[in-house]
Amino acid sequence: MNHPIDIYPIGIVQRRRDKLWIKLKEDFVEGLLGLDAFSHIIVLYWFHRNDIPEYRKTLQVHPKGNPANPLTGVFATHSPRRPNLIAQTICKITSIEHNKIFIADIDAQDGSPVLDIKCHVPSHQEGRGVRVPDWALNS
Amino acid sequence: MNHPIDIYPIGIVQRRRDKLWIKLKEDFVEGLLGLDAFSHIIVLYWFHRNDIPEYRKTLQVHPKGNPANPLTGVFATHSPRRPNLIAQTICKITSIEHNKIFIADIDAQDGSPVLDIKCHVPSHQEGRGVRVPDWALNS
Numbered sequence: 001m002n003h004p005i006d007i008y009p010i011g012i013v014q015r016r017r018d019k020l021w022i023k024l025k026e027d028f029v030e031g032l033l034g035l036d037a038f039s040h041i042i043v044l045y046w047f048h049r050n051d052i053p054e055y056r057k058t059l060q061v062h063p064k065g066n067p068a069n070p071l072t073g074v075f076a077t078h079s080p081r082r083p084n085l086i087a088q089t090i091c092k093i094t095s096i097e098h099n100k101i102f103i104a105d106i107d108a109q110d111g112s113p114v115l116d117i118k119c120h121v122p123s124h125q126e127g128r129g130v131r132v133p134d135w136a137l138n139s
Numbered sequence: 140m141n142h143p144i145d146i147y148p149i150g151i152v153q154r155r156r157d158k159l160w161i162k163l164k165e166d167f168v169e170g171l172l173g174l175d176a177f178s179h180i181i182v183l184y185w186f187h188r189n190d191i192p193e194y195r196k197t198l199q200v201h202p203k204g205n206p207a208n209p210l211t212g213v214f215a216t217h218s219p220r221r222p223n224l225i226a227q228t229i230c231k232i233t234s235i236e237h238n239k240i241f242i243a244d245i246d247a248q249d250g251s252p253v254l255d256i257k258c259h260v261p262s263h264q265e266g267r268g269v270r271v272p273d274w275a276l277n278s
Contacts, residue, residue: 005185005252006143007223028222031198033212037272041214044183044225046144059169073172075180075256083167084146084255086183088227090262113144116223117214121275123229133176136260
């Protein structure tokens with residue numbers, strides 16, 4: 001498990017004025033069939049601006065960049081500094097036009113490589129018995 | 140965006156009899172600080188048994204392997220055949236012992252490489268206004 005896994009971006013996040021979309025590579029358009037039946041998607045993208053060895057070595061952070069939050073292991077956060085710079089977020093689809101998925105909002109930057117898109121299906125148990133620390137509830 | 144991104148597994152899924160855990164590489168143990176304050180984690184792992192070119196070229200499937208479900212683009216599913224074989228799942232933590240996170244259940248197989256672990260924080264809006272097709276609600 002020490003050799004790297006090769007991941008090829010399937011698309012890119014683009015922002016222009018008040019519009020925001022994921023532009024899928026043309027080769028992958030068939031992979032969108034039926035996506036219009038979902039209101040939300042899970043998007044996995046790459047924190048490309050943090051792709052330097054120092055950031056990929058970061059193992060502890062003050063969550064949300066707030067020094068008042070306790071020093072916490074990156075695997076107990078969604079920090080953009082971590083060994084594999086994969087971001088995970090849920091987005092509301094506003095429309096789909098050929099290879100572009102227009103979305104209501106995303107915390108990614110223009111040009112972020114998109115690694116995967118999955119349908120979002122809420123669990124019936126969502127939120128039941130879930131426990132989180134205080135810092136995770138505050139902005 | 141055509142060059143590959145190198146991802147290095149941070150650990151591995153292990154199963155022995157009735158126990159199930161993620162074994163993190165020793166180098167990353169500091170990244171678990173504070174994880175015990177959470178009940179659930181998001182786990183990203185690699186569908187390693189599907190890592191052959193044919194499966195990474197799959198763009199449409201009958202979801203859940205059921206021919207009765209409509210042919211659907213892989214980006215509108217959680218299919219284990221897709222261009223980047225990243226699985227995303229939420230797991231309940233049962234205990235943490237040094238570099239091992241014991242979990243209640245996971246759909247991964249023994250030996251699956253783990254790419255990332257993040258805390259799970261349910262959204263207040265979880266489930267509100269979410270729309271999915273019928274096939275996504277049935278097993």
